[in-house]
Amino acid sequence: MTSSGHYDVVVVGNGVVGSSIAFELSRRGARVARIGEPNRKYAASTASGAMLGCFGEVTTSLLATAHGRAKLAVDYEARGMWAGWADSLADAAADERALVTSRGTLVMLNSTGSKAVDTGNFQAIESALRSYEEPYERVDPQDDAWLAPNDLHRSLMGLYIPAERSVDSALLLAKLDAALRHTAGTIVDGRARTLVTQGDRVTGVALEDGTVVGADTVIVAAGATSLDLLGAFEDIARRVPPMVSGYGVSVIVETGDGRVPDSVLRTPNRSFACGLHCVPRADGSLYVGATNIISHDPRQYALLSDLKFLLECAMDQLHTGLDDASLQKLQVGNRPIPADGFPLFGRLDGTANVWLATGTYRDGLHQSPLLAQQMADMLGGGEAHPALRDFVPVRPPLPTGTRDEIIETAVDHMLGTGWESKWTVSGEWPKILSSNLRATYRSIAESVHPTFTPPSELLVEMDDVLDEDLHDPLRQALTSYYKEWE
Known part of the structure; x- marks a missing residue:
């Protein structure tokens, strides 16, 4: 084995969560290396719509449990951090391009779904908005200048939430890369194979090419593949909720007439997914997503059946004119979903220096500024955020309901x-x-x-x-x- 240096902290994973943690630690003065494949082939971040939508994601199930409500509290606090986080990234990366790509979010209740799911979640969103005293407006989606669904799938009512915006995920990742380099962090291109251990302590991370990156502390933030690295701690790992992949397909299109909506347009969460949604991008393109299919192993390529379903939903429920759009890019991402649906965040109990930051399901990018600062604080001896304390990696199953x-x-x-x-x-x-x-x-x-x-x-x-x-x-x-x- 060859050595590739020794660092205070090695972060395994270069999605938005891992990249944000690496940047935050580096700008605080730690010697940091971040490990990940350049193409980020299994990451959720690269295929995400990057909606900063803590209220748009609310469901009846989320509000029904204490842990669900705690997750919403984290989402709400994280959303308020994005303006400052964007400024910090712009300064550190020497890149002033705006991350925000939309003006608010329109949540639509349309005639496509079911009363139990769509109407129930729509009402849950409005209930949460009122509970947090969040500004919003009841609107008629038919007044939207861009929306033009098939009449069989028309929108019946809507909630416009001005503070629920979106960011350009590709630009965000580019800024995180540049910011890490400019704060003297190291980017290691490669795939982590295993943790190198000595007793209960990890001394480094071995890559697939045999290189070992030495570390005083290791943070595993490798999304849906994170738990694959815990083989050296098998007895401990058995007490961590197992994870599956929430494989999703999205597309970037150029509309036929060049027009895109001003705001994020989305339905409530449904069909075990994040609802149908489209997000305008700064370059005039349009992001369209909807799918979430459980897979034991992460997927690299899209199934044609899932692509067909996504495109038909978009043309029926968003704009019939999308059949004249040009496909610019097909994207696949893998959301990390623990067995109880809640994040794995904190030190891996039973080890001296291994921490996890994964299992964020659909919330990782949105929560990334808060998670990065929390992880840096905790490594410095600080207390965990009250709403995150029950989400330690080694834990009994957290109930999502009866x-x-x-x-x-x-x-x-x-x-x-x-x-x-x-x-x-x-x-x-x-x-x-x-x-x-x-x-x-x-x-x-x-x-x-x-x-x-x-x-x-x-x-x-x-x-x-x-x-x-x-x-x-x-x-x-x-x-x-x-x-x-x-």
């Missing part, structure tokens, strides 16, 4: 995917399907553990595998993790 509530959420979202896919069923079938889905999901939950219940999207993912199939990696991972905490 078993009955989680099962009902799974049923509602599965039926919602049918409506969004334009199925045609007679009136009695949704009730029949609900009954069968409810029984199926309850059987799956009971086969995994008598009391612990994974989030609804994981239940649905396991529906494709027979209960007795012991080779299902997701089922195996959940069963093993739950046994550790019995």
